[in-house]
Amino acid sequence: MNFSSKLIEEAVSEFSALPGVGRKTALRFVLHLLKKDKHEVEAFGMAFIKLRNELKFCAHCHNVSDTEVCEICANPNRDHSTLCVVEDIRDVMAIESTGQFRGVYHVLGGIISPMDGIGPTDLQIESLVHKTKEGAVKEVIMALSTTMEGDTTNFYIYKRLKDQVLRISTIARGIAIGDELEYADEVTLGRSIINRTPYENSLSVK
Amino acid sequence: MNFSSKLIEEAVSEFSALPGVGRKTALRFVLHLLKKDKHEVEAFGMAFIKLRNELKFCAHCHNVSDTEVCEICANPNRDHSTLCVVEDIRDVMAIESTGQFRGVYHVLGGIISPMDGIGPTDLQIESLVHKTKEGAVKEVIMALSTTMEGDTTNFYIYKRLKDQVLRISTIARGIAIGDELEYADEVTLGRSIINRTPYENSLSVK
Numbered sequence: 563m564n565f566s567s568k569l570i571e572e573a574v575s576e577f578s579a580l581p582g583v584g585r586k587t588a589l590r591f592v593l594h595l596l597k598k599d600k601h602e603v604e605a606f607g608m609a610f611i612k613l614r615n616e617l618k619f620c621a622h623c624h625n626v627s628d629t630e631v632c633e634i635c636a637n638p639n640r641d642h643s644t645l646c647v648v649e650d651i652r653d654v655m656a657i658e659s660t661g662q663f664r665g666v667y668h669v670l671g672g673i674i675s676p677m678d679g680i681g682p683t684d685l686q687i688e689s690l691v692h693k694t695k696e697g698a699v700k701e702v703i704m705a706l707s708t709t710m711e712g713d714t715t716n717f718y719i720y721k722r723l724k725d726q727v728l729r730i731s732t733i734a735r736g737i738a739i740g741d742e743l744e745y746a747d748e749v750t751l752g753r754s755i756i757n758r759t760p761y762e763n764s765l766s767v768k
Numbered sequence: 769m770n771f772s773s774k775l776i777e778e779a780v781s782e783f784s785a786l787p788g789v790g791r792k793t794a795l796r797f798v799l800h801l802l803k804k805d806k807h808e809v810e811a812f813g814m815a816f817i818k819l820r821n822e823l824k825f826c827a828h829c830h831n832v833s834d835t836e837v838c839e840i841c842a843n844p845n846r847d848h849s850t851l852c853v854v855e856d857i858r859d860v861m862a863i864e865s866t867g868q869f870r871g872v873y874h875v876l877g878g879i880i881s882p883m884d885g886i887g888p889t890d891l892q893i894e895s896l897v898h899k900t901k902e903g904a905v906k907e908v909i910m911a912l913s914t915t916m917e918g919d920t921t922n923f924y925i926y927k928r929l930k931d932q933v934l935r936i937s938t939i940a941r942g943i944a945i946g947d948e949l950e951y952a953d954e955v956t957l958g959r960s961i962i963n964r965t966p967y968e969n970s971l972s973v974k
Contacts, residue, residue: 566831566832566833566838566839566840566857566860566861567823567832567833567834568834569818569819569822569823569834570819570823570832570857572815572818572819573815573816573819575815576811576812576815576816579812580797580800581796581797581800582793582796587788589858590787590788591786591787592816592819593856593857593858594786594787595816595819595820596819596820596823596832598820600820600821603816603817603819603820604817604820605782606782606785606813606816606817607812607813607814607815607816607817608813608817609778609779609781609782609813610779610782610798610801610809610812610813611809611810611812611813611814612775612778613775613776613778613779613798613801613802613809614801614802614804614806614809614810615806616775617773617775617776617802625772626772626773626776626802627772627773628773628774628775632772633772634772650799651772651776651799652795652799654772655772
């Protein structure tokens with residue numbers, strides 16, 4: 563594509579570096595910005611610069627935060643002996659919105675993925691091991707994706723923590739609530755039979 | 769969604785104001801930016817601010833340009849008596865990439881759309897009328913979308929120009945090259961029969 567303008571060329575390149583954005587979509591974004599007022603575009607650009615310069619990561623859980631310690635870790639009403647290990651902030655948001663978890667989080671910042679060159683040292687795993695060594699953590703719940711990478715990370719963390727944490731669990735996998743059995747895939751259905759739960763448990767869920 | 773950070777909230781709002789971007793995609797973009805170096809994010813934000821502040825519109829054709837007069841209008845080898853009327857820069861790019869048009873453009877900046885509150889005065893139509901009054905323009909080719917809005921704009925421009933321009937044409941509509949007749953819609957196929965072209969014409973196309 564020939565944009566007849568270096569400035570547009572540059573702006574399109576920046577947008578198309580975003581995940582899932584091609585050059586046509588990027589151009590659409592650029593034309594959208596061109597219709598806006600100068601001060602609006604300035605606010606647009608500065609929001610990201612400010613974000614990158616000022617955003618902190620919580621010293622305890624490594625979640626993004628505006629303060630040194632995030633709201634969740636700073637909350638004395640949360641159960642600090644239960645740690646939920648997640649990949650990134652989106653998972654924290656998803657679990658928080660269920661309202662079912664009262665413990666605290668540990669954000670890895672990714673999962674082990676040799677294909678992408680991400681090993682255990684690129685993630686917040688050492689600080690997790692260090693945290694559990696202090697003995698205050700009673701349970702670690704691993705809430706990672708059920709992909710090959712997620713399973714690898716689960717196994718790695720399990721091996722590192724198994725001698726120092728009382729209970730290591732993963733979130734339950736099974737048929738989603740509202741799903742019909744006939745449309746479920748075999749692996750999920752198979753696992754949901756193996757990991758069947760006593761009926762009384764489902765009665766106690768609010 | 770609760771982002772536990774005002775900075776993220778702001779950045780997500782800015783991204784989700786882009787066309788076709790929801791809050792989940794916006795968050796994905798934001799997390800992508802957070803993994804980048806500070807100077808990369810700075811380049812990202814500044815590209816749009818610079819674009820909006822420095823981009824000019826060509827004094828002749830109203831296309832975006834880094835200079836007062838765009839490359840196409842400033843080119844003495846182009847045929848300045850043939851004017852192609854288009855909606856925006858994307859259409860200029862599309863036609864330029866065919867390499868079949870040697871005239872110059874006139875960018876309207878949109879099409880007449882009463883539903884969106886866009887009337888003739890919001891577009892560069894007066895300057896088109898003014899330009900053709902000088903008598904140097906022999907032909908005006910209208911290359912707008914075949915939508916109701918496009919047809920309305922075509923008709924409006926035709927009425928304004930018909931007494932002062934020798935030839936007013938629209939680009940040909942018909943079956944796309946490579947398409948099979950059985951899959952063509954009736955309107956296009958019907959029009960392509962009414963507007964059939966002498967066989968010799970297709971022989972002369974390179």
